[in-house]
Amino acid sequence: MSLRRTWPSVAALAAAALVPVVVYLAGAGVMVHVPMPVHLVVVTAAGLLAGAAAVAMSVVGVRLNDGRAVLLGFAFSVMALLLVLHALATPGVLVGDNGLVQAAGALNIPIGGLILCASALPGLRRPLNARRLLRLQTATLTVMALVGVTALVVPGMIPAVPRPGTTVATAVFLLSAPMLALLAHRAARTFLLTRRRADALVAFGVVLLAGGEFGLLRYGMMDLGWWSAHALEVAGIGLVGVPAALDLRHATASRPLVGDLRAEHVVADEEAFLGGRVHALLARLADKDGSTEGHTRRVATLAVQIGEQLGLPAHRLRLLALGGLLHDMGKLTIPDEILNKPGKLTDAEFDVIKGHPAAGRELLTELGSFPPLVLDLVESHHERLDGRGYPNHAPAAQLEVEVRILTVADVYDALTADRVYREAWPMERALSILDEDTGTAFDGECVKALKAVVAPEQDAVSWRASLAAAAAEAATPRPRAPRTV
Structure with missing residues (x-):
């Protein structure tokens, strides 16, 4: 991933990381005595919150056959479960001194983070994996619950590891930090792509x-830092949990956590922010030319995918999506x-057709509030590198x-989609035309x-062969370039 695409998110996360840094610096060296029942109540509440989100995600995930959810x-x-066990093991409330309170408290975030990182694995998009994962989840939780209850009954069963501030505790943090950093990124x-407030909250939540996790592995129960943690x-x-659960209302796994914001999502988000007048004009255009509505969405999506391949930053991808949606407004x-x-x-x-790019720019200028790059995209999408395009x-x-x-x-989609004046061309033939004029x-x-x-699956040999076949198929006299308007 290029530095240009990475540094904005890194800068935002670095700013967010100042919050825990300031919290720990403010409480450095401060010792407190908080009644242990408070720990039991607060941590149990957190466990119930996480549990409610977990139930919602799992139920909807199985219903949708979505392994990632x-x-x-x-x-x-x-x-x-680990939070609840950590709370129940609070010394001096339900049980005496035990090792479960330290083990469950220190390991719940690393283990959860590891599983969250796995949520972006491509294989989990296969529907059959959902029920298989649910069975694995049920078996894992059953074993963990049995071990936890036994450790509560036999307090000395689990040692108090990793002890705060030790080398082992530092190693646990260093192992878990990259996973959490990946999730936050x-x-x-x-x-940066969607500008959804909920996505920013998820990023901030992962930083917290x-x-x-750092505080739980660094401080003891009498330190203010332990309670701050x-x-x-x-x-x-x-x-993290509430936005992830709310995302499931829209039948999708949490975008910020699974890292699966596809180009079509970027396009849909930009379309959602268009004003009522623009939507009305797009509806008129769809009524006027039934093929245009699907064409503009496909072009916008494909343009964002190409932009991602070229490493364009998030704000440029959003403008590209918007320009793609509006490019045929004229x-x-x-x-x-x-x-x-x-x-x-x-x-x-x-000649009349060739007037639509300039007309589109004029129309959007009258509507107002569109960035200059979007206006340029609308006006210039039929220009050529050799200066023989139109309108300018x-x-x-x-x-x-x-x-x-x-x-x-735009040209690729126009060639590979059915039009009133011809049937869709095969992918290979359309790409051969693009190659000829590259x-x-x-x-x-x-x-x-x-x-x-x-065509990511084609290697160089098959690619040359397919282009040769396409060129032979297309080797007929052409008075002008294929009609793509």
Whole structure:
């Protein structure tokens, strides 16, 4: 992953990490005596919160056959059980001195974090894994509960490890910190793409969990830092668990935790923020040309995927998604008999078609509030590197990388989708056209990224063979480039 894409989330997480740092510095060296029943009540409440989130995730995950949602429930159920055992083992309340209180308190976040990290594994998208994971979850929790209850009855069964401040405790933290950092980075990157407040809360919550884990492994029960660690842990569980459970209302595993914010999600999020007037115009365009609505969403999604391949930062991907959704808005100005003509266009009709990019920019400018790059995407998506595009015959030096990406995505989708004037072309034939005009019309890096998205499974040998076959198929005289408007 490029530094350009990583540093914004790293900077945000570093700022969030100041909270636990300040908390521990403020309580350094302070000793407190808090009644142990308070520990029992507070930690039990945190365990019940995590347990409620776990039940919701697991139930919905099984209903949707979503292994990732079940795995999220697995992680929270393990943390919930360990928190409850940690609370029940509070010395001097229900039992005397024991090792379970330290072991359960120190290990619940690392074990939960490990399971959460596994939630992004591609294999868990397979529906059959959901019930299998649920059985594994049930068996694991049963064994853990039996061991925990036995340890409560026989207090000396589990040693008090890792003891705070020891080498073992430091090793546990160093092993768990990278997992928590990965989870926090996923959530922060998701927030940078979606700007959803809930995603930012998840990222902050993971940072608080990491801070809480540090305190639990560093301080003893008489230190203020130990109690501060519990406060950070409870807050972190709430900030992570509640948004994750609420995401399931939309039938999806938590985006920030599983790190699975796909291009279509970015496009959907941008579309959701469009104003009522823009939505009304898009609806009019869909009524005017039935193929355009699906085309704009596909182009926007494909453009974001190409942008990700090229390492564009989050804010540029959002603008690319918005430009893709709106790039054909100017077609509202084209007469229906030209736009939906099933046959070849006359030169005069094609001149009318070529006016839609400028008309689209003018329309969006009148609506207002659109960033300059979005307006450029709308106006320039039919420009070419050699300056022979339209409407402005702009040279390559004036075409931003986002414009070059959108041009490639637009042409590819236009060629591979059914139109009123022709049937869809096969992928190989469409890519052969792009290859023929790479360097003159299309940017080579953008075409390469497109291939990585739409044909990642083809190796170099099969790729050359498929292009040769496509070129032979397409070797017919063409008076002008394929119609892609």
